[in-house]
Amino acid sequence: xxxxxxxxxxxxxxxxxxxxxxxxxxxxxxxxxxxxxxxxxxxxxxxxxxxxxxxxxxxxxxxxxxxxxxxxxxxxxxxxxxxxxxxxxxxxxxxxxxxxxxxx
Amino acid sequence: xxxxxxxxxxxxxxxxxxxxxxxxxxxxxxxxxxxxxxxxxxxxxxxxxxxxxxxxxxxxxxxxxxxxxxxxxxxxxxxxxxxxxxxxxxxxxxxxxxxxxxxxxxxxxxxxxxxxxxxxxxxxxxxxxxxxxxxxxxxxxxxxxxxxxxxx
Numbered sequence: 001x002x003x004x005x006x007x008x009x010x011x012x013x014x015x016x017x018x019x020x021x022x023x024x025x026x027x028x029x030x031x032x033x034x035x036x037x038x039x040x041x042x043x044x045x046x047x048x049x050x051x052x053x054x055x056x057x058x059x060x061x062x063x064x065x066x067x068x069x070x071x072x073x074x075x076x077x078x079x080x081x082x083x084x085x086x087x088x089x090x091x092x093x094x095x096x097x098x099x100x101x102x103x104x
Numbered sequence: 105x106x107x108x109x110x111x112x113x114x115x116x117x118x119x120x121x122x123x124x125x126x127x128x129x130x131x132x133x134x135x136x137x138x139x140x141x142x143x144x145x146x147x148x149x150x151x152x153x154x155x156x157x158x159x160x161x162x163x164x165x166x167x168x169x170x171x172x173x174x175x176x177x178x179x180x181x182x183x184x185x186x187x188x189x190x191x192x193x194x195x196x197x198x199x200x201x202x203x204x205x206x207x208x209x210x211x212x213x214x215x216x217x218x219x220x221x222x223x224x225x226x227x228x229x230x231x232x233x234x235x236x237x238x239x240x241x242x243x244x245x246x247x248x249x250x251x252x253x254x255x256x
Contacts, residue, residue: 022161023125026215055157060217084150091226092219
């Protein structure tokens with residue numbers, strides 16, 4: 001898994017690619033938390049358009065990012081999930097907690 | 105000729121590996137490679153990989169917390185279209201299986217979502233969990249693969 005990051009005007013965009021499982025989630029969360037601490041963004045966008053696989057470890061990661069962002073008074077949401085990651089998001093019911101913007 | 109001892113109808117693989125998280129992707133890729141002979145759709149294959157990932161992650165995180173143990177995995181084809189996957193560990197066991205299967209329930213802290221069993225249940229047709237405290241846990245999951253083309 002790889003995470004590409006871009007920061008501009010108070011928006012932190014995290015673009016995930018490859019496969020997100022428990023093995024990758026832990027180091028990823030560490031990296032993301034330090035990025036949030038460093039930039040203190042207003043919005044954090046979790047872009048899943050290039051993610052090919054995700055399991056419930058990804059759900060935990062998204063919830064943690066969301067919590068971290070609300071702790072600093074910001075927002076976070078998920079953008080462009082497709083295929084298998086989208087079905088995992090749907091099965092988990094995460095959209096009751098975090099906004100999910102599917103590809104249009 | 106099909107006799108009493110004929111096992112050709114039971115196609116299977118068995119693997120064992122250590123409970124290191126790097127083996128999560130190995131386990132799901134291996135099962136996917138085995139399941140490919142059933143000519144599944146990409147979506148069916150992704151569902152199977154997801155369920156394997158959840159079951160193996162449970163062993164790594166919950167069965168063997170802070171230690172490295174062994175995980176056994178068997179995949180077999182029942183009849184001609186049903187894939188059965190068994191994931192077994194000899195870890196600490198689950199004190200309350202019913203509770204563990206509830207959505208959002210986890211003992212794994214905020215690294216875990218508590219959605220593992222829920223996802224296995226929604227991506228597979230059937231799942232059975234057997235656990236004994238101090239002895240280990242086994243998860244058996246089945247999924248019927250729809251036939252898309254006529255056999256040659």
